[in-house]
Amino acid sequence: MKRKVLEMMMVAAMTMGLVACGGSDSGDAAATGDTSSDTEATTEETTEASGELIKVGIINNDPNESGYRTANDADLKAMFTKENGYDASFAYSLKNDEQIQAAQQFIQDDVDYLLLSAADTAGWDSVLQDAKDAGIHVILFDRTIDADESLYDASIVSDMAKEGETAVNWLADQGLDSYKVIHIQGVMGSAAQQGRSGALDDKVAAESNWEIVAQQTAEWNAEKAQQIVQSQIDAGKDFNVIYAENDDMAKGAVAALDAAGISHGVGKDVIVMGFDCNKWALEELLAQNWNYDGQCNPFQASYIDEIIKTIEGGSAPAEKVVIMEEKGFDAETITQEDVDTYGI
Amino acid sequence: MSKTNKKENFWRGLVSNQLFIPIIALLLLAIINLFHDPTFFKVTMGLNNAGNPVLSGYLITILDYGSELAILAIGMTLVTAASGGQDISVGATIAIAGSAMLRVLCGGEARPTDLAAPVIVAFLVACIVGMLCGLFNGVLVAIFKIQPMIATLILFTAGRSIAAWINNNELPIVPDPKFGYFGGFIPGIPVPTTVFIAIACIIIIALVLKLTNLGLYTQAVGINEKSSRLNGINPTAIKILAFVILGLCVAVAALIKVSRLSTINYSVIAKDIEMDAILAVALGGNALSGGKFNIWASVLAAYVIQFLTTTLYKFEVSSDALAAYKAVVVILLVVFSAPTVRNYLSSLGKKFTSKKEVA
Structure with a gap:
């Protein structure tokens, strides 16, 4: 009997523990x-x-x-x-x-x-x-x-769609003869993924010299992005643009490029594009290892x-929907001041 | 007649050997790839961006990424054998151990300019943290008799928040490029470092199994806890030890994972890796209910799973559908390891050999 009571208490204590941990x-x-x-x-x-x-x-x-x-x-x-x-x-x-x-x-x-x-x-x-x-x-x-x-x-x-458009327009302005893009997507169905993918998909459909070499979701995960790009390199695919929908995935992609000895950045073989403007990502831009980073304004x-x-x-706000101003940074024009101001 | 028996025994031995399933799976994958695209097996020598010679190709990728899984499979096999359950908190404890490692390396700063402590110190701290997590799980399982899956659910849910808390939600970046060697290449050596780390772990566990009674005791506890206690083995200690060893494996895997990108992302690092590790144990033919085990089969199975993952990436299967394909493998495994199917296979072999004899 005593033992049973003890057991019950134990179980109760454990469940409490579980609940507390689950919550945190x-x-x-x-x-x-x-x-x-x-x-x-x-x-x-x-x-x-x-x-x-x-x-x-x-x-x-x-x-x-x-x-x-x-x-x-x-x-x-x-x-x-x-x-x-x-x-x-x-x-x-x-x-x-x-x-x-x-x-x-x-x-x-x-x-x-x-x-x-x-x-x-x-x-x-x-x-x-x-x-x-x-x-x-x-x-x-x-x-x-x-x-x-x-x-x-x-x-x-x-405006995620606008973020995508800004990035794709920037890419179009680079004036490459042909665009062979590895497109690394975020978690499918999220607003950021839809907006940023949509702009690129439209452009590829519209232009004859734009081509998607691979389109995969890495679910915002740097490790997965690294494996995806690694797989493309192992397959001997030819590409000249990495369009990653956030900075982490761009970082993973770059790790794969580095290991394979493929040069990337300003004036190099592969253009690297990321989003979110993490401070470390903007520093990569400043060092000209990456080419472009699109802002997603958290402020x-x-x-x-x-x-x-x-x-x-006492008055109503002028506009119901306020769309924040968001920039895109180019490695050739970014300054230390930009990194300090806009890096997150 | 004796010849038939020999053949029969050979066939039986083959089917019942634990290495049978992983080897068949490996051959199957190799054949599929060979027919689809023989260049899959091409390995080339090139220079990486740091100017060092490196080997590259799908096979190297498999060795590279399979190694971290193999290390985890070692610990997971012991846990499975001793406790008859699986640890599902591996991914989360990798986050915790990795976070502790970064905390020591970067001294709590997000963007340090120098290492605050040598890598070896940080690694030892990560080992201690990993072993503490293992101890926590082990105590819950062995002393409080909680189902391993439920006990490890605690760290599975809370672990990533703990990892974030260790570094105050910062995502520190290790400034020293040398730290990247563990998950990449050491200059001058064209084989991924992870392979050497995995070999080191395999040698250590082989020595431990050879020189101590750990293997025998673990098996005894897994098969029958009561009778092993009657024979003077302490099941509680053996179970806790299994979880602590897994904790050590986790710390090694964390070193590789964190080193790959020299930083961490608490919510996604080593995500779902526990499922692959458990799958490796299952594919290795180990009894998931505890008892009999074969670490080499698990290690081989870990590389087979990475082979499968890499093959799927090559076929450009959408990466969020990878889990579905692995589920198919699990179903096949469960069916094949069912006693009825195994018996049928052995009897099929019997028929086959005796028919041949008649002819």
Whole structure:
């Protein structure tokens, strides 16, 4: 009997352990539990300081997801501080249902603004309706959702298709006789992949001297990209452009080129293109090892701040959908200043 | 008559030999590639961008990438044999060990200009971290009697976050190009370094198995824990030891993985590698429920799996569909290793040989 009780306790303890660990992985900080205690703690402090702080609840994806996300999170954290007049709570998850739960929690906590980078485009209608009924302003950042426009006040997004177009136009301007492209794609179906692939696919279909040597998804993974390019080299394929849809994959591709003794960069055999403007990637550009890097702007905080100021001033934001300005960097013209300013 | 028996025994021995399935799979893949495109087997000598001579070709790629898998297969085979279950946290613990290694190498800075510590120190730290992770899993399995797959689920889910936390979410880049040698080439030696690392691991485990009773004890614990205890073997210690050895293998694999790109990405490094490692154990004909094992069959199977992966890449199978093809292999394996099918195969051999005798 005693033993059975002990066993039961053991099992209970283990399951608890499992639950706790599972939670910490998805990075949601147990969206409901932790955030509520966070908000309580901060509200207590704020009543002491001043009652004028604007209360915002920020729902984001896991900052570990990528360098982009880390920069995005750091940018938001730097903007929404007490010094800038905000009382911010953060919730992180890569799962839509956990994000929705966090949103409900924020609505209960009666935040003034709900900032959202949704994990998935679908499923947000009812919770955003609740927010609207409670008089909470909703601002989407980074990612758009499939919901009626009336449910949110503004959305600040990147135009992935334009990022792709800018990159492909740059490539076309290089004036090569023929373009033989190894196209390394991100996770299939993601907005970034669709936008960046679409522009290249259109161009290849339209021009006779453009050709895709290989088109494979490496799922944003440098190791996979390395294997894919390695396989093309082993097969003796002829190519002169690597079009990788993010910096990590471009790095993997370059590792394969280096091992095979294929020169790359400005004025060399193979043109290397990446996206996201990681600082280390821009440094590769500066060293002329890569040729092009397209920006995917993670710095939405200042745009959001502006919109909140507008709404607080009593007027509606001028545009519902704000598309951020994004650049493409050329290895021949990039400066150290660019690296410092735009590197993430 | 005795001749028939000999032939029969030979056939039986062949079918029941653990190396049978991986060798058949290897031959099958080799033949398919030979007929499809003989240049698959071409190995050429060239210079890499650092100006050093290197061998290149599909076979070299297979040796290169298969080696890290072979190292993991060694540990995974022991874990499988001792505990009758598999460790699914291998990929996540590679992230943890790799992250610890970078933390020591870069001293917590994202972009250091010099190494903060020698590579050997960082590697030893990674070994300790890997063994601690193995110890954690081993204790859960051996002392708390949790199913290995459930016990290792904890690190499987939490490991990558722990890895990110070790480096404060930074993605450090190792400044010293020499660090890249472990996952690449040492100047002047045209064979990938990973091959030498794998050979070293294989020699070490061979010596351990030869000089100690580890193999026998592991098998005994896997076959029957109670009777092995009655015979004076400590099953708890043997199981924990198996997980700790796997932890060491993980640290070596982490060194290779991190060295390949001189940096880390916590969410994708060594993603799904545990599945390949488990598949290697299965393809090696080891009993997945524990007991009998043959490390050499697993090591060979690891290279066969990389052969399959590389072949699929060559056929330009979309890389997100790779898992589906491997699933087909798993199904075939399960069917072939079923006792009924094996018996049928042996009886088929019997018929074949006796018919020949009549003729």
